Amino acid sequence: DTGVSQDPRHKITKRGQNVTFRCDPISEHNRLYWYRQTLGQGPEFLTYFQNEAQLEKSRLLSDRFSAERPKGSFSTLEIQRTEQGDSAMYLCASSPVGFEEKLFFGSGTQLSVL
Amino acid sequence: DAKTTQPNSMESNEEEPVHLPCNHSTISGTDYIHWYRQLPSQGPEYVIHGLTSNVNNRMASLAIAEDRKSSTLILHRATLRDAAVYYCIPRVYNTDKLIFGTGTRLQVFP
Numbered sequence: 001d002t003g004v005s006q007d008p009r010h011k012i013t014k015r016g017q018n019v020t021f022r023c024d025p026i027s028e029h030n031r032l033y034w035y036r037q038t039l040g041q042g043p044e045f046l047t048y049f050q051n052e053a054q055l056e057k058s059r060l061l062s063d064r065f066s067a068e069r070p071k072g073s074f075s076t077l078e079i080q081r082t083e084q085g086d087s088a089m090y091l092c093a094s095s096p097v098g099f100e101e102k103l104f105f106g107s108g109t110q111l112s113v114l
Numbered sequence: 115d116a117k118t119t120q121p122n123s124m125e126s127n128e129e130e131p132v133h134l135p136c137n138h139s140t141i142s143g144t145d146y147i148h149w150y151r152q153l154p155s156q157g158p159e160y161v162i163h164g165l166t167s168n169v170n171n172r173m174a175s176l177a178i179a180e181d182r183k184s185s186t187l188i189l190h191r192a193t194l195r196d197a198a199v200y201y202c203i204p205r206v207y208n209t210d211k212l213i214f215g216t217g218t219r220l221q222v223f224p
Contacts, residue, residue, distance in 0.1 A: 004157075031210065042201055042214030043158065056211065091157050100146060103212060105157025 002026070004106035006092050012112045013082055020078045021109045025094030032075050033103060034067055035091040036060070043091055049075060050097065082113045118202050123219045126192045134187040134218055136202030141182055144207035149176065149187050151198040152217070158201065161187065197222045 005024040013019050025032045031050050035043035046065070047057045051072035061067075064082075069075040079086055089110050093103040119137040126132045138147065148163040162169055162176045164185075169176040175188040189196055201217040 033211065035214075040216070042199075042216050045211045045213060048211055050210075093157070100163070102148075102160035102163070103150075103158075105159065107156050 004092055004094050004104050006090075006106040006109050008109055009107065010110045010112075012114065014114050015084060016081055018078065018080045019082060019111065020076050021090055021092075021111075023075045023077070023092030023094075023106060025074070025092070026104055027073075028096070029094035029104070030072070030097045031095045031101075032069055033093040033095075034075070034077050035093065035105075037089040037091060037108070038087075046077075079111075082111075084113050087111055087113045118204065118215050120200075120202055120215065120218045122216070123221065125221045125223065126189075127223050128194060129191050132189040132192045132196070132220065132222075134189075134200050134202075134220065135184065136186070137184045138202065138204045139183040141204045142207070143182070145204040146207075147176070147178060147182075147185050148203040148205050148212065149174070150201045150203065150212070150214075151196075152201070153195075153198045158214070161200070163205070192220075192222045194222050194224065196220065 007022045033048040034046040037043040046061050047067050049069040052069050064080045067077045089108040091108045093105040095101045095103045146163050149161040150158040152158040162174050164176045177186045199217040199219050201214050203212050
């Protein structure tokens with residue numbers, strides 16, 4: 001169990017640029033989640049996958065955000081035309097199927113939009 | 115989703131017990147109560163969960179009120195490594211996601 005891996009750990013970008021983050025879940029986990037966290041707040045749910053199917057997207061997820069999990073393994077989260085309000089920690093988590101199952105989180109990608 | 119109320123912050127001395135309260139008065143009968151914590155510069159990590167009975171594991175104990183409107187996370191002997199934000203999360207039955215509040219920031223002093 002190598003844990004959930006996220007890359008990069010930090011990303012600085014200029015407003016208007018596109019950015020992409022990657023998440024590698026624990027290998028046998030079917031579910032993969034994306035959350036966003038700003039300073040002083042708890043993580044906010046963005047979206048989640050079961051295998052390659054995206055099952056739910058939060059209303060917080062604007063059209064500029066897109067997430068994929070093409071082969072049911074790693075996932076990418078892309079933000080197009082970044083805005084300063086997108087500055088946050090983006091967290092990925094994975095879990096087995098089952099609502100009692102615990103989520104395992106990565107250490108996140110810290111995005112700063114200048 | 116059930117709303118939760120937790121103190122913004124709490125303090126403890128090392129090696130003392132810590133009781134972290136959570137009110138979840140709108141919880142439904144099938145919602146499990148999950149606790150996660152987030153250490154500085156890390157993602158959240160699972161601590162414990164339960165439905166009705168009190169639960170123990172190697173990290174903590176969870177005491178659930180008989181009416182299930184509140185619960186208490188108990189750290190039996192706080193260590194410096196327990197300094198973190200603790201989140202109480204009622205997980206709606208058959209819901210796949212966790213909805214985090216703002217949690218309780220625990221400070222532990224040597």
